[in-house]
Amino acid sequence: xxxxxxxxxxxxxxxxxxxxxxxxxxxxxxxxxxxxxxxxxxxxxxxxxxxxxxxxxxxxxxxxxxxxxxxxxxxxxxxxxxxxxxxxxxxxxxxxxxxxxxxxxxxxxxxxxxxxxxxxxxxxxxxxxxxxxxxxxxxxxxxxxxxxxxxxxxxxxxxxxxxxxxxxxxxxxxxxxxxxxxxxxxxxxxxxxxxxxxxxxxxxxxxxxxxxx
Numbered sequence: 001x002x003x004x005x006x007x008x009x010x011x012x013x014x015x016x017x018x019x020x021x022x023x024x025x026x027x028x029x030x031x032x033x034x035x036x037x038x039x040x041x042x043x044x045x046x047x048x049x050x051x052x053x054x055x056x057x058x059x060x061x062x063x064x065x066x067x068x069x070x071x072x073x074x075x076x077x078x079x080x081x082x083x084x085x086x087x088x089x090x091x092x093x094x095x096x097x098x099x100x101x102x103x104x105x106x107x108x109x110x111x112x113x114x115x116x117x118x119x120x121x122x123x124x125x126x127x128x129x130x131x132x133x134x135x136x137x138x139x140x141x142x143x144x145x146x147x148x149x150x151x152x153x154x155x156x157x158x159x160x161x162x163x164x165x166x167x168x169x170x171x172x173x174x175x176x177x178x179x180x181x182x183x184x185x186x187x188x189x190x191x192x193x194x195x196x197x198x199x200x201x202x203x204x205x206x207x208x209x210x211x212x213x
Contacts, residue, residue, distance in 0.1 A: 085156040086211045088149075093208060095148050096157065100201055102141050103164045106134055107194060110168065114176045114187070123180045131173040138169045157204050160197040167194055 089096060113130050117123035142165050149155045167190055175186035 085154070086208055088154045089156055089204070089208045090211060092148055092155065093205070095144065096155075096161075096201075096205060096208075099141055099145060099161050100198075100205070102137070103161070103168065104198070106138065106168045107172070109134070110172055110176060114179060117180060124177060127173060127177055127180070131169075135169060138165055141165055157201050160201050164194060164197050164201075 109130065113127055117126055120126070142162070145158060145161050145165070149158045152158065171186075171190045172194070175190045178184075179187040
């Protein structure tokens with residue numbers, strides 16, 4: 001009798017253990033996540049916008065300072081270049097004056113011919129003779145100009161002399177010939193170009209003359 005009771009007792013214990021293993025365990029409730037604690041920001045202010053504004057102001061000041069420094073350097077370099085050109089051209093003043101006088105004289109001869117030859121049947125031939133008579137003198141002045149500033153870049157008006165001499169040797173006579181045939185535009189264009197060069201040369205020579213350097 002005791003043996004039977006033990007059997008059933010042991011069986012009950014076994015069955016209970018088996019049931020407990022098969023039954024699903026209740027899921028643990030997830031631990032609620034507490035919101036992160038916000039640090040006390042203190043009284044409401046415009047600190048951050050102020051910082052941003054200060055940053056922009058600082059960048060602007062840096063940009064402004066750089067711009068002013070660049071402008072100052074550019075002005076200094078321009079002044080140094082101006083002084084260099086003035087010094088060179090002052091030392092060549094007699095040659096500049098002689099070149100300029102020749103250019104104006106040669107142009108006047110061409111302008112006078114343009115007026116006198118209007119309507120004449122042999123206008124082209126007479127113009128060609130005048131141009132031929134001027135060519136050697138123009139070439140001689142061009143050599144003087146090249147010898148005065150062989151490397152270039154030392155005179156402020158050497159290019160203006162060069163353009164003027166070339167125009168007087170080629171473009172100006174051709175424009176006059178066209179005007180005698182009724183086309184006045186080329187002559188107006190070359191005259192405007194020569195006027196511009198003469199104005200620059202005149203202004204620069206006056207500045208060189210008054211310069212103390």
